[in-house]
Amino acid sequence: MKFHTEYLWFNTKNRRELVPLTREVERIVQESGIDEGFVLVSAMHITAGIIVNDDEPGLHQDIQEWLEKLAPFRPDYKHHRTGEENGDAHLKRILAHHQAMIPVTKGRLDLGPWERIFYLEEDGRRRKRVVVKVMGE
Amino acid sequence: MKFHTEYLWFNTKNRRELVPLTREVERIVQESGIDEGFVLVSAMHITAGIIVNDDEPGLHQDIQEWLEKLAPFRPDYKHHRTGEENGDAHLKRILAHHQAMIPVTKGRLDLGPWERIFYLEEDGRRRKRVVVKVMGE
Amino acid sequence: MKFHTEYLWFNTKNRRELVPLTREVERIVQESGIDEGFVLVSAMHITAGIIVNDDEPGLHQDIQEWLEKLAPFRPDYKHHRTGEENGDAHLKRILAHHQAMIPVTKGRLDLGPWERIFYLEEDGRRRKRVVVKVMGE
Numbered sequence: 248m249k250f251h252t253e254y255l256w257f258n259t260k261n262r263r264e265l266v267p268l269t270r271e272v273e274r275i276v277q278e279s280g281i282d283e284g285f286v287l288v289s290a291m292h293i294t295a296g297i298i299v300n301d302d303e304p305g306l307h308q309d310i311q312e313w314l315e316k317l318a319p320f321r322p323d324y325k326h327h328r329t330g331e332e333n334g335d336a337h338l339k340r341i342l343a344h345h346q347a348m349i350p351v352t353k354g355r356l357d358l359g360p361w362e363r364i365f366y367l368e369e370d371g372r373r374r375k376r377v378v379v380k381v382m383g384e
Numbered sequence: 385m386k387f388h389t390e391y392l393w394f395n396t397k398n399r400r401e402l403v404p405l406t407r408e409v410e411r412i413v414q415e416s417g418i419d420e421g422f423v424l425v426s427a428m429h430i431t432a433g434i435i436v437n438d439d440e441p442g443l444h445q446d447i448q449e450w451l452e453k454l455a456p457f458r459p460d461y462k463h464h465r466t467g468e469e470n471g472d473a474h475l476k477r478i479l480a481h482h483q484a485m486i487p488v489t490k491g492r493l494d495l496g497p498w499e500r501i502f503y504l505e506e507d508g509r510r511r512k513r514v515v516v517k518v519m520g521e
Numbered sequence: 522m523k524f525h526t527e528y529l530w531f532n533t534k535n536r537r538e539l540v541p542l543t544r545e546v547e548r549i550v551q552e553s554g555i556d557e558g559f560v561l562v563s564a565m566h567i568t569a570g571i572i573v574n575d576d577e578p579g580l581h582q583d584i585q586e587w588l589e590k591l592a593p594f595r596p597d598y599k600h601h602r603t604g605e606e607n608g609d610a611h612l613k614r615i616l617a618h619h620q621a622m623i624p625v626t627k628g629r630l631d632l633g634p635w636e637r638i639f640y641l642e643e644d645g646r647r648r649k650r651v652v653v654k655v656m657g658e
Binding site: 385420435437438440441443445454487489495497498499519520521 | 522563564566615619652654
Binding site: 299300301304305306308313344348358360362382 | 422429462465474477482513515517519
């Protein structure tokens with residue numbers, strides 16, 4: 248059995264961004280030499296997530312506006328008594344979920360025709376990591 | 385190590401449905417001959433998801449009504465500038481999540497007493513797929 | 522390849538609680554003797570979930586208040602026609618998600634600096650289980 252682990256670093260210009268990851272994950276799977284197995288893509292910081300959805304800029308705006316509506320930036324989260332001001336970003340990570348498992352079949356990411364992997368940043372402008380771990384044969 | 389991959393096709397009569405999957409996933413695990421491992425169930429289309437919850441029709445109505453409340457069908461999603469009208473279904477997939485990993489123990493799905501697997505369709509009446517991939521020994 | 526499966530039991534004093542799990546999951550991984558692989562942590566009851574987020578009490582209150590806002594306790598869920606009164610807890614499990622996969626690298630949980638694993642109870646005061654399954658080498 249083979250394992251291959253890489254860490255991707257991000258430092259987005261904006262507080263909130265969606266960053267495409269599919270090619271990087273594809274590259275990591277190819278470098279792993281694994282033909283059958285699973286690859287986990289997981290945001291290691293608790294104000295970021297991973298989504299698998301359409302690569303369409305209008306939808307990406309819809310996603311961010313919708314997350315803001317359901318988990319708004321607000322001054323009065325209890326978490327802010329620690330001096331933080333990113334309570335909303337913690338909730339947005341929970342809502343969008345922080346990880347995805349992609350099947351690897353015949354050496355390729357076994358995604359649907361429109362499925363693309365994105366890093367969801369909700370509290371950017373700092374260095375943050377995603378772990379990508381492949382396991383298989 | 386063994387791998388076994390199948391694709392399940394759906395073409396629901398209604399736009400929005402919950403379709404039971406547990407038996408099909410059980411069958412696939414049995415055919416894989418895998419006794420210990422994991423099985424991933426993942427919706428390959430970006431307007432559908434997977435949930436693991438109770439097999440109770442009232443709850444299923446509650447789930448669909450709740451998803452509609454939190455991610456309503458609306459004409460004015462930015463995604464609709466592409467000609468689509470299913471922006472809500474993309475958001476519902478994010479909310480409900482698009483996949484689940486089920487442990488396989490002693491040749492069986494290691495589910496809780498009431499856990500059942502469902503395909504969540506939010507933009508049906510077309511052919512769509514779910515990937516089911518088992519990995520183990 | 523090695524497999525190791527344990528079941529953790531909970532019986533919380535309150536209806537709604539967040540219970541830290543990271544140490545238990547760490548212990549299970551150590552006992553498995555697995556250095557590289559994945560560990561799945563999955564709530565087996567359909568009114569509980571798993572989250573990976575900050576170990577900060579203010580945030581934990583924010584999370585519970587936010588879940589209550591988006592999936593409120595209400596008398597009129599259709600699920601309640603069965604005699605249950607926990608429809609909200611089923612929805613909260615969907616919102617927070619019921620499982621997480623943690624990579625195991627060099628014998629350790631490969632978590633980010635602030636990532637901690639929590640059991641999310643939304644209908645407690647009864648015995649409920651979480652499955653923890655490690656797979657790797």
